Amino acid sequence: MSVKLPSISDLDSNYASDEKDYIFENPEGLSVETLINHILPVPEELSGVSVKIPGTAKPGFSEIYRNGAFPNGLKSCILPELDTYHAIFNSGVSRHPNSPCLAYHEFDYENDLHLERYATISYTEVQERKKNLVGGLFFLLESNNYKDLSLEAHQKIVNHSRDYKSYDKDNFSFVVTFYSGNRPEWIIADLACSSSTITSTALYDTLGPKSSKFILEVTESPVIIASKSKISNLINLKKKNPQDLKALIMMVSMDPLTKHDAALIKEADANKIKVFDIHQVEKIGAIFPREETPPHAESIFTITFTSGTTGANPKGVVLAQKAAAAAISSISILLPHHSNFKEFSFLPLAHIFERHMSASVFLFGGSVAFPRLGGTPLTLFEDLKLWKPTFMANVPRIFSKIEASIKAATVDSTSKLNRALYSQAFEKKRQKQLENGNKGEHFIYDQTLIKKLRKNIGFDNIEYCFTGGAPISPDTIKFLKSSLGIGFSQGYGSSESFAGVLMALPLHSSSTGTCGAISPCVEARLRDLPEMGYRLTDKGGPRGEMLLRGPQMFAQYFKNIEETEKATDKEGWFSTGDVVQITEAGYFVVIDRVKNFFKLAQGEYVTPEKIENTYLTSNSILTQVYAHGNSMQSYLVGIVGIDPVTIVPFLRKQCNVTADLSNRETLLEICNKRDIRTHILLYINTNVGSKLNGFEKLHNVFFDIEPLRLERDVITPTSKLKRPVASKFFKPQINAMYEEGSILKNLKL
Incomplete structure (x- = not known):
């Protein structure tokens, strides 16, 4: 590469030059403790964005993107001796x-x-x-x-x-x-x-x-x-x-x-x-x-x-010690931390996401706590109250439940005084967070309303939370940041990348709603997907399939040469199967899955994962969406999961439902009445707005509480939808919706 881009090593001599694969040169002989817990993380104005490397584009592929703090080479460890x-x-x-x-x-x-x-x-x-x-x-x-x-x-x-x-x-x-x-x-x-x-x-x-x-x-x-x-x-x-x-x-x-x-x-x-x-x-x-x-x-x-x-x-993803060291290093380089860091380990350790999180804590000298034996989401908050962590990683579903419970007690409270006080407090906190890029401290609100909310769910000492694995609404992140006075990070990763390779920094307001910047231990590029309508020349930033390469990546699939060669090319690029847009600001946004598209009867191509993600991130009353269509039909139908906590006040206010909704069967029966379904569908389509074309919007829906469950075998243990299986499982509901026809016919979408 002929052009050398500005790097943090130009500003601080403790950092090794970019051609070195480790972070610190440390000419001043600082202690490891100082390097890890006082110099790191790297200032977010440098590490919080991705930059494209000039001259690296190839026909059909974008330029290579690297972390803004280390644009001239990849890192694999903090110090040469910390490589395992x-x-x-x-x-x-x-x-x-x-x-x-x-x-x-x-x-x-x-x-x-x-x-x-x-x-x-x-x-x-x-x-x-x-x-x-x-x-x-x-x-x-x-x-x-x-x-x-x-x-x-x-x-x-x-x-x-x-x-x-x-x-x-x-x-x-x-x-x-x-x-x-x-x-x-x-x-x-x-x-x-x-x-x-x-x-x-x-x-x-x-x-x-x-x-x-x-x-x-x-x-x-x-x-x-x-x-x-x-x-x-x-x-x-x-x-x-x-x-x-x-x-x-x-x-x-x-x-x-x-x-x-x-x-x-x-x-x-x-x-x-x-x-x-x-x-x-x-x-x-x-x-x-x-x-x-x-x-x-x-x-x-x-x-x-x-x-x-x-x-x-x-498939068995084979991960070397160097991949573990790189993944652990990436957390310390990007995310705030200290030696008194206290994690609550709730995500399953059997999945690489939580192993990444907990292993990183040991680099800081922090501690990791676990749920009670046989713990469930129902006992989660009692454990949090006892341990009082400073950090927790979890899936979006848990954070959506926290959002719903806070709203029910505050901005959606039956008390006018509560609604007024908390609405004012949350808006003031939100504005302060936008202004100064931190937790938005407000002395009066923090010591009264916010402190009470944090204590009620065991968030007394939480500094920030991390989520990934599924879409989360940007509004959920903004609400939790303001209502609890915390930082919030959304990331992206896979087993093949030893979990997190994209991270939106927790106090970096401009990247909220995205997966943030690329890790210093991985580089990315996009592959053009004209057949899906995603181009490298698209307005707002290039779109295409994300490819990854670097020391944090897996070695191979265990005893599976065919799948290894299918997933990784001769230059070492791993095809993630995820469609991504890289914004002009250098943030990554996951928008779709490769090959998950089909043609409708009128000849229009649709990509269901993009549609599902758009509905979920635009509507906090939804928890799951499965969009279905085929070439024999001209419109889409959906199996939609609703949150029993947030849907009740919606039905009361928006649909004038006065019936007792405490019973699950009654709740679903009412939601699936045609007039109520139509009302909810119009609402969620309005929230989606121009993000989807008319033919990409749902025209009929079936509501359930968590329809996409593991015991039904319609999703994988990491919540990926098994479309062929789901299509068979929900065949009665799908057939019934198509027999009924579009419930939005002659109605404005």
Whole structure:
């Protein structure tokens, strides 16, 4: 590249020049703590935008885009010595040995009840526990009666100390599997494997037994570390598939085993599986310590399996230690943080999003807390009140529920005084946030109305929140920022990119409603999509399929060369399948999915994902939208999810409904009456306005509360719609809507 763009290294000598793949040169010899928690993050006026690199466009492809602070090269780590997750965690231990690392809602196993308090585990304690866990795992696997050295996975157990230095993407260790909800033992086991060059993977409930069996079989995993409640089903899975799961010879319960579990242990033995609890394994490891076998950057950290939309077996995304280090670095470079950072880990650790979030906290020396055992969205806020985090990442659905509950108590309150006071307070906060780009401090409102709202949901100390994985309305973000006085970041990522690669900075008002700028550890470009109507020359910024490349990206799909070659070209560009627009300000906006388009009877092409996202981001009363059409019909119909909290005041005010709406069946019956449906449809179409053409708008709808559910198999565990399956599942409702015809006929859209 002939043109060198301005970089942060031109302004601050602590930063390495852009051709170096690490962030800090550190000529002044500052401590690692100072570099991470005082110099970082990079000033948002530089890092908050993406810039295009002159001279990099090719026919059919846009210029390459990089982070505005580091435009002349990609970064892979903070410092050369922090190039693995193992090294990053060890750095946290050395800098904050006695600080809280993990926290958990205490549970009394003897009396089977939760204690209303959180207990913490220090960095030093976690370090000791993970070392003991590794020692115990190896001792018990090597001495296991059911070990079979004709199996490659079992040979790798025996030869691990000899071979670990040579492991890379094409040859890595035996695989340890995790299976539980979020809890300290999950993280301890993950860190133990990471620090010992042992590759891990995870199961989760929504995979189902067929996919779980596939993962265990294809990885030849010899050991599963799981909550006790999962063990019986896992034993039965091997019982039904003794040959396919021959490699599985050990399970470790994250919960204590007692004399009452004798039958479980006996049943496992009958199926050639030894069962221990994690404390037994750690005690054995303390007696028989294992010499550390630390990873290098190319060692494989994890294989994360993703359920696709086609119903085929899940694909295993192979992620190296360098990808983990790059992802962790990207958070510290872009997002505000400090050593007292307290995360609440609610998103499933089995998905890469939450592993990215929690792993990043350890770089800062902060702490990660977990929900109570068996926690649900209903118990979330009670846990938040006990832990009082400074940060939480969650899916848009949770934040929409928070928005609805706040509005019900404030701006939509039955009290005129409440409505007036809170409306004034929120508008004043919103204006201040726009003016100075921070939380919009207002002494009177912050100490009275805002403080009360924050306390009611456990947000007393929340500094900002992060969301991704699905569309969220910009209005929801703006409302939560002003009503709670917090920052809010929307991001984008995938399993293949080790989660977040796009991030709108939490106090950066101009990027609200977008996915922000590209990470310094990844570069992007767009591919022209004329067949879908997306061009690189489009008004408002280029539009096309987003391609990604960089050290944060995955190595390959596990034992799947065909899918790897299909997804990644010879230059290393990964095709995301997501259609993106890059605004003139340098922000990324996800607008559609590639190939999700079809022709209507009149010859117009429509892209349903763009339509669904537009409805969701324009209407806070909606939670889900599935837009359906085909070449035999001239208009679209929709299966639409409504929020039972926000729809009730809407029906009262907008539709003059006076009936009792506390019953779910009654609520849905009323919403699906033709006159009410028409009223709601006109309202949501009006909010969409000119964002969609007339033929792209819904002409008939069927309302339900969360129609797109996992148990119906119409979405994947990461909430991606399985269109062919959904089309079959909702065939009765779709046929009924088309038989009824457009309910907007002769009405203005």
